[in-house]
Each structure stands twice: as structure tokens, then as C-alpha cells.
Amino acid sequence: MWALSRNTLAHRRMGPSLSRVKKFPAPQIQDAVMSRCVSPPVRGAALAATLVVALCLLLPPGVAAQQRTVSGDHPVPQEFDWYLERGIPQATEWGTVIDQEATRQILSWTTKPEFTSPLVDYLPVGDGVVSPSEHFGQAVGMPGHLRGVEAHYGYYRALAASSERVNVVTFGESEEGNDFVLVQIGSPENLARLDEIRDGHQALADPRRTSPEEARALIRDLPTVFMLSTSLHSPETAGSETSLELAYRMAVAEHPMVQRILDDVVLFLVPLVDPDGHDRMVDWYHRNAHSVYDDADAPPNSPYWGYYVGHDNNRNALQLYLNLTRAMLDLFQEWRHPISMDIHEAGDATTYHYFSTGTGPYNEYIDPITIKEWQWMANYESAALERYGMPGVFVHDFYDGWFPGYLFWITNNRNAIGRFTETWAQFRSLPWTRIREPRPEMITREWFRPNPGYPRAHWSFRNVINYMQSGILHSLYWTAVNREEVLEQFWVKSVNAVERGREEAPFAWIVPRDQLRPADAAGMVNLIRRHGIEVHEAREGGTFDGGSVAAGDFVIRLDQPYRNLAHMLMDVQRYPSEGEEVAYIRGGMAWTFPLMHNVRAWSVDDPRVQSLAMEEVLDEVTLEGEILAGAGAQWLAVHPRASARSLRARFELGDMPVEVARAPLTTRHGELPTGAWLLPAEAVDRARVEGWAREFGYDLHGVAAAAVEGVDRSPMPLPRIALLHTWRETRDSGAVRYALNHLEIPYTLVAETELREGGLRDRFDVILFPEQGRNTTGRQIFEGVDDRFGPLPYTQTAEWPRHGIPNGAEDITGGMGFDGLREIEAFVEAGGTFISLGSASRLPVEYSLTRRARLFEPGGLIVPGSILRGEVTDPSSPITWGYDGEIPLWHKFGPYLETVPGRDVGTPVRWTAAGEDLFMSGVVVEPGELAGRPAIMDHPMGAGHLVLFGFNPMHRYQPHGNFALVWNAILHWDAL
Numbered sequence: 001m002w003a004l005s006r007n008t009l010a011h012r013r014m015g016p017s018l019s020r021v022k023k024f025p026a027p028q029i030q031d032a033v034m035s036r037c038v039s040p041p042v043r044g045a046a047l048a049a050t051l052v053v054a055l056c057l058l059l060p061p062g063v064a065a066q067q068r069t070v071s072g073d074h075p076v077p078q079e080f081d082w083y084l085e086r087g088i089p090q091a092t093e094w095g096t097v098i099d100q101e102a103t104r105q106i107l108s109w110t111t112k113p114e115f116t117s118p119l120v121d122y123l124p125v126g127d128g129v130v131s132p133s134e135h136f137g138q139a140v141g142m143p144g145h146l147r148g149v150e151a152h153y154g155y156y157r158a159l160a161a162s163s164e165r166v167n168v169v170t171f172g173e174s175e176e177g178n179d180f181v182l183v184q185i186g187s188p189e190n191l192a193r194l195d196e197i198r199d200g201h202q203a204l205a206d207p208r209r210t211s212p213e214e215a216r217a218l219i220r221d222l223p224t225v226f227m228l229s230t231s232l233h234s235p236e237t238a239g240s241e242t243s244l245e246l247a248y249r250m251a252v253a254e255h256p257m258v259q260r261i262l263d264d265v266v267l268f269l270v271p272l273v274d275p276d277g278h279d280r281m282v283d284w285y286h287r288n289a290h291s292v293y294d295d296a297d298a299p300p301n302s303p304y305w306g307y308y309v310g311h312d313n314n315r316n317a318l319q320l321y322l323n324l325t326r327a328m329l330d331l332f333q334e335w336r337h338p339i340s341m342d343i344h345e346a347g348d349a350t351t352y353h354y355f356s357t358g359t360g361p362y363n364e365y366i367d368p369i370t371i372k373e374w375q376w377m378a379n380y381e382s383a384a385l386e387r388y389g390m391p392g393v394f395v396h397d398f399y400d401g402w403f404p405g406y407l408f409w410i411t412n413n414r415n416a417i418g419r420f421t422e423t424w425a426q427f428r429s430l431p432w433t434r435i436r437e438p439r440p441e442m443i444t445r446e447w448f449r450p451n452p453g454y455p456r457a458h459w460s461f462r463n464v465i466n467y468m469q470s471g472i473l474h475s476l477y478w479t480a481v482n483r484e485e486v487l488e489q490f491w492v493k494s495v496n497a498v499e500r501g502r503e504e505a506p507f508a509w510i511v512p513r514d515q516l517r518p519a520d521a522a523g524m525v526n527l528i529r530r531h532g533i534e535v536h537e538a539r540e541g542g543t544f545d546g547g548s549v550a551a552g553d554f555v556i557r558l559d560q561p562y563r564n565l566a567h568m569l570m571d572v573q574r575y576p577s578e579g580e581e582v583a584y585i586r587g588g589m590a591w592t593f594p595l596m597h598n599v600r601a602w603s604v605d606d607p608r609v610q611s612l613a614m615e616e617v618l619d620e621v622t623l624e625g626e627i628l629a630g631a632g633a634q635w636l637a638v639h640p641r642a643s644a645r646s647l648r649a650r651f652e653l654g655d656m657p658v659e660v661a662r663a664p665l666t667t668r669h670g671e672l673p674t675g676a677w678l679l680p681a682e683a684v685d686r687a688r689v690e691g692w693a694r695e696f697g698y699d700l701h702g703v704a705a706a707a708v709e710g711v712d713r714s715p716m717p718l719p720r721i722a723l724l725h726t727w728r729e730t731r732d733s734g735a736v737r738y739a740l741n742h743l744e745i746p747y748t749l750v751a752e753t754e755l756r757e758g759g760l761r762d763r764f765d766v767i768l769f770p771e772q773g774r775n776t777t778g779r780q781i782f783e784g785v786d787d788r789f790g791p792l793p794y795t796q797t798a799e800w801p802r803h804g805i806p807n808g809a810e811d812i813t814g815g816m817g818f819d820g821l822r823e824i825e826a827f828v829e830a831g832g833t834f835i836s837l838g839s840a841s842r843l844p845v846e847y848s849l850t851r852r853a854r855l856f857e858p859g860g861l862i863v864p865g866s867i868l869r870g871e872v873t874d875p876s877s878p879i880t881w882g883y884d885g886e887i888p889l890w891h892k893f894g895p896y897l898e899t900v901p902g903r904d905v906g907t908p909v910r911w912t913a914a915g916e917d918l919f920m921s922g923v924v925v926e927p928g929e930l931a932g933r934p935a936i937m938d939h940p941m942g943a944g945h946l947v948l949f950g951f952n953p954m955h956r957y958q959p960h961g962n963f964a965l966v967w968n969a970i971l972h973w974d975a976l
Contacts, residue, residue: 358401403587598961784815
């Protein structure tokens with residue numbers, strides 16, 4: 001017996017060649033020898049594949065004669081026959097008819113019997129319910145086959161039309177107009193109760209409006225919602241394919257385990273979290289990688305995944321600027337599902353399948369119950385797959401559990417359970433079966449990986465689907481069996497949050513209305529509210545331990561269900577470990593909102609603050625500027641105060657004449673510091689300027705002509721901006737693109753390969769070159785995508801409609817080369833300003849565009865994503881205008897700049913001189929190595945400037961308080 005038998009070990013004992021007792025009879029070609037093949041390799045393949053051919057020739061005649069579903073010749077076998085000795089039964093032991101051909105395909109595409117489970121190694125026939133095999137013409141997991149978004153969505157609509165267990169709804173739209181689709185799967189009885197289930201989850205999420213008795217009744221009676229999401233990362237294509245078969249299996253299966261799930265759980269499935277990226281990656285595979293079987297021969301992935309960012313779409317749950325993140329958050333806010341799981345694929349960082357638990361240090365703000373739930377679930381899930389004899393399943397050893405910005409932390413941050421899995425990837429979206437070798441350290445036997453994988457194995461697309469689907473079904477089953485505990489602990493965590501906010505300091509966070517940067521403060525408050533956190537406006541003032549509150553100030557009370565999230569966003573992070581281990585933490589160490597936005601806020605440790613008269617804020621917050629200019633003023637003046645919206649403010653004025661004062665200005669209401677903007681009153685529309693000042697939170701001053709006459713001024717024309725990107729790294733340029741698009745700033749997106757065409761100074765005043773990835777060298781930037789893959793097109797055509805977005809090229813390989821580098825130099829020499837952010841600054845330093853700066857390699861210094869203290873060293877530099885002496889700066893792994901001795905170069909901002917004062921939030925190891933060194937360098941070159949940032953001031957659209965450093969350099973490009 002096999003999948004249809006309760007004896008799950010019996011089907012493993014099928015002869016010496018498949019025995020698990022002796023794992024490695026021939027290590028060099030281990031799995032190639034152990035699994036008999038059907039698809040022969042092509043002429044001239046590697047030695048291992050040749051040996052497979054020889055073995056295939058020795059197979060029994062019935063094997064050689066069987067039907068092949070994967071056409072063509074392949075250098076690695078694509079079909080396997082290990083299942084033939086046991087046959088395929090007509091029906092399961094509980095009476096479900098088995099789809100013979102689909103099951104044969106599923107088994108033939110699985111490379112070894114231990115790479116599947118009794119839950120998924122057959123396909124049931126559903127009476128009148130359309131299967132993936134019927135809809136698409138083949139089973140899920142066919143080697144070499146990927147399908148696009150509309151094909152996926154079309155199947156779910158057909159499934160819903162044929163099954164009373166399935167609903168399909170949309171819940172938002174991507175940047176490129178694709179629907180976000182939610183597939184709801186449950187028993188007909190539970191689907192009919194969806195409104196009741198939603199209302200019940202909402203009641204459990206807020207103990208302030210639900211009594212313990214009411215909660216107990218809901219917990220006894222209420223099915224729970226399990227949120228499952230796949231294909232967040234578009235090169236990870238197996239998750240969406242797994243979802244197709246999982247949805248069908250749930251819709252038709254009579255397996256007792258599935259029946260239990262349907263009784264107690266409603267599955268909410270988001271099969272394509274990033275539909276834009278999925279279509280782009282499928283097109284990329286068919287266009288540029290359809291015949292690749294070896295990782296070494298694989299071209300890089302599509303240069304763009306989603307419209308803005310690639311991998312970092314899973315680092316957006318704090319800043320919430322992507323449509324997909326906002327849609328997933330809204331879905332949680334509507335349903336308050338107590339549990340979610342995000343399905344991923346990983347490369348060499350895993351073996352076959354990982355269930356997330358984290359290694360610690362764990363995030364100190366979430367309820368400890370959640371951390372225990374991670375372990376509880378993962379230990380059950382991993383043991384369940386071990387029971388089937390599936391090797392390479394592990395927990396613990398993958399991520400830490402500190403950073404709260406992942407998509408699945410939408411639930412962790414809100415008193416629910418958020419987890420993810422990682423399955424050994426089909427590298428770069430290549431759905432062919434290949435021979436793969438994990439890193440040696442990933443197959444050692446450890447407490448968290450007691451049954452490691454093989455040093456060498458045939459690994460197929462179907463293997464990935466088998467592991468994913470088996471794990472998901474057990475996650476659902478665990479939830480069904482423990483439904484009451486899941487709901488009860490969801491309720492208890494919400495109770496804990498409210499009670500902790502009432503009994504434990506701090507009791508509130510205060511964001512004062514009186515801010516140096518009012519619009520930035522309003523933006524932060526609106527983002528906090530977007531998270532679902534309650535914000536109140538004080539109707540009276542008071543003085544408390546920790547500070548005073550004035551009427552009109554914003555009060556974030558901590559006696560609310562999202563208490564832990566609110567405190568986490570506002571508080572200073574102190575990562576608890578030191579030393580080399582912190583260099584490998586994923587995500588980031590710090591996210592303190594007041595520091596990230598460079599606005600004032602403080603916590604209050606006095607419980608009386610909660611007794612203040614206050615009213616909940618229900619609408620968008622705006623903090624308007626004040627009109628202080630009298631009717632007779634000759635000049636109108638504002639100071640942007642280093643606002644994150646200053647670039648938009650200047651462009652909003654259009655071609656109005658704007659000058660900037662290079663010295664302080666005296667007005668009737670006090671002194672404006674250096675950098676104030678001046679508009680001649682007689683030359684502008686006064687009413688329009690006053691409305692503009694209110695909108696951007698700028699106080700509009702009147703200045704007498706006499707006060708302006710003796711002040712050095714420079715014009716501030718609108719700059720022509722180029723945003724330069726490389727084809728090897730578009731992730732960080734995507735965050736900058738979003739910032740410019742959000743602010744409605746006109747710019748031209750320029751690829752590195754376009755630099756060679758020249759004429760840059762004729763077209764642009766400023767070239768902005770974003771971060772290029774952690775530890776990227778100047779040489780990597782210079783060389784770009786390896787030209788051995790060229791020509792590698794990324795252009796929009798009728799056949800490839802998702803390519804060429806947001807820009808394209810006939811060949812993305814070869815980098816900028818010396819011709820491009822010379823054009824950058826010529827641009828600056830002719831008066832342009834070149835601004836490089838973070839690791840992009842390595843290019844002009846390493847390739848000697850500037851000989852006044854150099855890089856230093858730190859010894860023990862480690863800054864793995866923290867907020868450090870910078871200080872203004874040159875207040876006369878326009879780059880620093882609007883900043884006080886101290887600036888919170890985001891920093892992650894350099895680059896580390898220093899001045900070449902004896903060479904003069906501007907250093908407008910440096911890291912604070914006292915190493916012990918460098919830390920602001922996160923962690924920094926050996927800070928003395930960085931103390932006093934340049935953070936920003938301004939190098940005059942010919943008629944132009946090179947501006948080098950030794951950190952990324954626009955990291956993932958998070959450090960809004962750093963944006964104005966970049967905006968200042970752009971706005972004052974010709975007056976630096």
C-alpha cells in the first residue's frame with residue numbers, strides 16, 4: 001500500500017535501491033543512480049547524466065514503453081518510474097475515485113518516494129468539480145511549465161463555479177491594475193456563516209467591547225480563519241502552483257483529515273500576492289530561460305519583479321507603501337484572522353523544507369504566547385512530515401524573529417500568529433528537474449534537523465509542490481484540532497495588551513502639535529493610524545511624569561488592543577546581542593518612528609495621562625502652516641525645515657521665481673535660519689502661495705525689502721532629474737522611484753546601459769544614483785549583468801506585455817562600462833551634480849572619479865540596520881539647511897568613507913565624534929571605528945559636484961527624516 005494506506009512506511013520499503021537504511025550507496029551520482037528515469041539526456045551532457053542514460057537502457061521493457069508527458073530531450077531526466085512496482089489503485093480506502101492519469105503524472109514528476117507524502121501523491125476525482133488536470137490538460141507540477149496570472153484566476157473561477165466549498169472575491173488592485181484575488185475555501189455551512197465569522201473575530205480582537213462570557217461562547221462555536229499567501233516573491237513560482245492543487249483537493253477530498261479541516265477552519269487563500277511580478281517572471285522564463293537546467297547557466301531573474309521593488313516587498317509591513325501590503329493589512333483589519341502563513345522558496349539557505357520558529361533574539365514587544373505558538377505549530381508540522389519519512393525537514397535555523405516588517409508580521413504585530421515556510425527553491429524560476437547539491441552545513445544532523453537531506457539529489461518542481469502542500473495541510477489540520485486554543489489565545493493576547501497598557505508604563509506616547517516639521521509629524525501620525533492603531537487628540541493639557549501635554553497634541557494611548565504594536569513603533573530598539581552574530585540578522589535592527597521621521601515624540605509613564613479629555617482621531621491629520629505675512633510685505637518667506645515634502649513643495653510652485661537666502665533673515669516674528677525660501681510678493685499669486693504654505697505646513701513670513709537687500713541669495717530653478725539604475729539591482733531604485741512618484745516629481749528613469757549614448761548634461765542637471773545592495777563593490781556596479789548572457793532583452797512586445805515596465809532595453813547585460821563612466825565624469829565636469837546613495841558611492845570612489853575620498857574597511861564595526869547619530873559639520877552647506885546640529889541617520893553595512901589625507905573635500909555631515917553617543921536605536925558594535933568619519937561628502941569637480949552618501953538615506957522608503965538631505969542636494973544642485 002502507499003498513499004491510500006494508513007501504513008505510511010510500507011510504501012518506502014520497495015527494494016534495496018530505494019531503502020532509507022543506506023542513504024548514500026554512490027555519493028558522486030547518488031540520486032541519479034537511485035531513481036530510474038524516463039526522459040533521456042541530450043548528447044554531450046555531463047558525466048552524471050550519461051550514467052543515468054546507461055542505467056535507463058537497462059530498465060525493464062515496460063518502463064521504456066510507458067507514455068512520456070514531458071516532450072523533448074533533456075540533459076537531466078524529467079520523469080521517473082519508481083512508483084510502477086506498486087501501481088495506482090482505483091480508489092482510496094474511504095471510497096474516493098482516483099484520477100489515474102493525473103496521479104501517474106504527479107508520481108512520475110516526483111523524483112523519489114520519500115519526496116512526497118500520502119496526502120498529495122494522488123489526485124482525487126471530484127464529482128462535477130473541475131480539477132487542474134481537466135482545466136489545464138495536465139496535472140500541477142509539470143516540468144518546464146509555468147502559467148500566468150489570468151490562467152490561475154481563470155481556474156479559481158471555474159473551481160468556484162463547480163464547487164459549493166469555494167468562493168472567489170477580489171480585495172484590491174496592484175500598481176499595474178491586476179486584481180488581488182482571495183479564494184475562500186470551507187464547508188458550505190461555514191461559507192454561509194462568513195459574516196458571522198467575521199463579526200466574531202472582530203469581537204475577539206477587542207476585549208473592551210466583548211465580555212469574557214461572550215468570548216467563551218464565540219470560542220466554542222466559531223470556526224477560525226486561516227490566511228495562506230503564496231508568490232509574494234515572484235521568482236518563487238511553486239507556491240502559486242501548489243495553491244491550484246491545494247484548492248481543488250480541499251474542494252473535493254473526502255480524506256478524514258481534510259474533512260476535519262473543513263469542519264473547523266475556513267481557508268483564506270491569496271495565491272498570487274504579487275500578480276504583477278508573477279506575470280513578469282513567467283514571461284521572463286519563457287523568453288530568456290526556458291531551456292536552462294543548470295544553475296550556473298541561468299541568467300539573472302527579471303530585472304523588475306513587482307512595479308517598484310523585488311525582494312523587499314516582504315520588508316514593507318512598517319512603511320506600508322506598496323499596494324499589496326496595504327491590501328493584505330486591510331484584509332486582516334476586516335477579518336482579524338488569528339493565524340496566517342506565507343509560503344516561500346529559498347536557495348542554498350535551506351535544505352528541503354523549513355517551518356519557521358526563529359532562533360531569537362525574539363522581538364521583545366509581541367506577546368510571549370505568540371513565540372510559543374510558533375514552536376508549538378512547527379514542532380507538530382515537522383514531526384508530521386518526518387512521520388512520512390520525508391527528509392530535510394527542519395525548524396529553528398533560518399531567521400531570528402526580531403524584525404517586524406515582514407508581510408506575515410501583519411498578524412504577529414496584532415495579537416495573531418504569523419509564520420512562514422521555505423522550501424528548497426527551483427532556482428530563478430526554473431521549473432525543470434535538476435541535480436542539486438545543498439551546502440554541506442545544511443545537511444548535517446542537528447536537533448532541529450534530525451533527518452537531513454542528501455548531498456546530491458534530483459530535485460523537481462513537483463518535489464517542491466509535494467513538500468509545500470503536505471506542510472500546509474498539516475498546518476491547517478493543527479489549526480482545526482486546536483481551533484479553540486487558537487481563538488482563545490487570540491482573545492487572551494488582546495486582553496493582555498489592554499491590561500498591560502492600563503497597568504504598565506509607559507501609558508501613552510505623545511506627538512506634540514508644535515513641531516519643527518509639522519507636515520512630517522502629520523505624515524507619521526497618519527501612518528500610525530493606517531496601521532490600525534488608535535490615536536486621540538487632547539482636548540485639554542496636563543503635566544505628567546515624562547512630559548506635558550497641550551490641548552491639540554496627539555495621544556497614542558497604550559490601553560488598546562494594538563498596544564504592543566504602538567509601543568514597538570515608537571520606542572527605541574535595543575537589540576540584545578553583540579558581536580559577529582548580529583551581522584547576519586535579516587530585515588533590520590531598528591525602526592523607531594520618531595527617529596525615522598525626525599519629529600518630536602515622548603512616552604508618558606504616568607497613568608493619569610489616560611484620564612485626559614481627548615477625542616479619537618477619525619480623519620486624515622493635517623498640520624497647516626500659519627500665515628504671518630502682512631499685506632504690505634515685499635517678500636514672502638518660508639523655511640522648509642528639512643521636510644520630507646520639501647522637494648514636492650518646490651515643484652508645486654512651478655515656475656514662480658524662488659530664491660534662497662544663504663544667511664539668516666530677520667522677520668517681525670523672529671529670525672529664519674539660513675536656507676529660507678524667498679518669493680517676491682509682487683511677482684506671485686498671493687492667495688495661491690498662502691494656500692501652498694498651509695498645505696505644506698510652512699509658516700509664511702513677510703520680509704521687508706531692506707532685510708533682504710544685504711543677504712546673499714541664489715536662485716532655485718526647477719532641476720531636471722535623472723534617476724539612474726543598474727539592471728543588476730533595481731530594488732532600491734524602486735523605493736526612490738516610489739518616493740518621486742508619490743511626491744509627483746518629474747524625472748527620467750535612465751538605465752546604466754543608456755549612459756554610453758552621452759549628452760547627459762544637455763538633458764539633466766542632477767543624476768541621482770540609489771543604493772546598489774549591501775556590500776556591492778564598484779566593480780560589480782561597473783560590470784553590471786554578465787555579458788555572457790547577452791543579448792538579454794527586457795522590452796515590451798505583444799508577446800511579452802509585462803516586460804519593458806517601467807523601462808526596458810534590448811540587452812540588459814554589460815553594465816555601464818568605461819564609456820558610461822566617462823559620460824558621468826563629463827556630466828559633472830560640465831556643471832551637473834551626481835548624487836550617489838549608500839553602496840552606489842563605491843563606484844565613484846573605486847573608479848577614481850574622485851581622488852579626495854577613499855573607503856576604509858572596518859575591523860569589528862558592525863551596523864546591521866540601525867539608527868545612528870549624525871551631526872552637521874558645515875551649516876553653510878545647502879545639503880544641511882533646515883537640520884539642527886544632530887540628525888538621526890539610517891545606516892546598514894556602509895560604505896565607510898574617509899577623506900584622503902591632504903585633500904580638501906566638503907564634509908557637511910559626519911558621524912558623531914563620540915563613539916559612545918553614536919547609537920540611537922538598534923545595535924552598533926565597535927562604534928569607535930565610525931565615530932567622527934564622514935557621513936556625506938561633497939566634492940566639487942570641474943563646474944559640478946559629486947555628492948557621496950555613506951549610508952542609504954532612502955532605505956525602503958523608511959527614514960523620512962533623511963529624505964531632505966537628498967532633496968536639498970537636488971534643489972541646490974547649482975549652488976552647493
